[in-house]
Amino acid sequence: MLDEFREAFDKRYETVKEEKANGKGAVGWMCNYVPEEIFHAAGYNPIRVLGKEGETTMADAYLYTNMCTLVRSCLEEGFNKGFDFLDGMVAVNTCDHVRRFYDVWSRYIPTPFIHELFVPHKVNEHSERFFTEEVTQLKEKFEEYSGKKITDDKLSESIKLYNRARSLLREISETRKADPPPITGEEFLEVMLPGLVLPKEKHVEMLEGYLQELKGKKAEDDDRLRIYLLGSELDNTEYIRIIEDAGGLVVADDLCTGAKYFLDDVEENGDPVAAISRRYLKRAECPRMRPADTRLKRIADTIEEYDIDAVVLEVIKFCNLYGEDYPILKKALDKLDVPVLMISREYSTAGVGQIRTRVEAFFESIT
């Protein structure tokens, strides 16, 4: 069934375009803080904007040289008309890089609905109120654009569907607590990725089938190091394959395209907009949120629950959020006596040879 996930991811935009031809539009989003349920409840497919392998000549002309290659690649795809089918684009004030992405996109890439969502850097009652207003404004602006009323009933249905997808992903991910796990890190990413870009109903159906298959699977002995993979966006399985070929086995992650996407549910009772706002503000935090305590606790708990031998932090070059976080993370991991390797990588797979050498040397040094 893994082939099915691979194929679905490769043909992601074809599926979304087919749905569009049948009347269901699509809204692109950049950063996990965008509440997808709002667009789904309006009858649209929310999809994560991803980049592509290759040159980023156009984006380079519009962005500073120290912008991360993820943002560069996504923007290039926009300039290349790869996202011409989108009805909307929503970005977040995640970091300066995404803000510049939004500035350029909103000015030069014609998209009918465009919005920047402001997410506070702290979680408290004031920021919760502020963010609920932000989400309410987003909902109202999208209702006005689409001419469709986003009712509480529709939002509740979308919340249930997204919670179902999240709980299935958690269940599949948690099978990796076993030693040996029935699924590798590379396989898990293959299962996860289509969920970011396919109609949610389709992904849920695939996950349900896959979970059944997994329950009947017998894991083979595996003496590789149990690795916890941290970082932001990762949509190329090659980076996990390097770790797994070198003697590690990724049994847990804290990626934007992994656990940070599915760890928390939206409450199903009460005011749906308030519940969505709470979930997205308080969801598994990334280093943009302050203080770091909750995130470091989540990391420490995962290390214990998944019996982690070592941590690998993948930082996309020029990502100041994850780069600046390294000393904080290293200090916390030193206290737990867990070795960590930080890899600085491009969004594309350029320079994988060098990374392979560093990973192999790291594993050799800790075994």
Ligand code: SF4
């Ligand atoms: S990789 Fe870092 S700098 Fe780039 S968009 Fe993500 S958080 Fe921002």
